[in-house]
Amino acid sequence: MDRLSNIVRIFNEQFGNIAWEDADRVRQLITETIPARVAADTAFKNALQNSDKQNARIEHDKALARVMTSLMKDDTQLFKQFMDNESFKRWMSDASFEIAYRQPVGG
Secondary structure, three states: OHHHHHHHHHHHHHHOOOOOOOHHHHHHHHHHHHHHHHHOOHHHHHHHHHOOHHHHHHHHHHHHHHHHHHHHHHHHHHHHHHHHOHHHHHHHHHHHHHHHHHOOOOO
């Protein structure tokens, strides 16, 4: 937990001036989603088990690039479906309204 707090602190010190559209989502991606997906990468896990730290770092950086590309593709595909697929857009609108409508005001 201390390590995670330190990562968040350094992130805020270095990049706190970036006006993220959804800062909580970005923070969650950086501290949870991305590290978990990198750790699950087969090539990275293999390097951790069978190589030295230097080679593990090389595989980590490759895995990170794959994860970041995947995140971009997921968001782009979602946006494309929303814009181009009327059925998906209608479903998304209904589903989002149902979830948002049930949220307490201010929460």
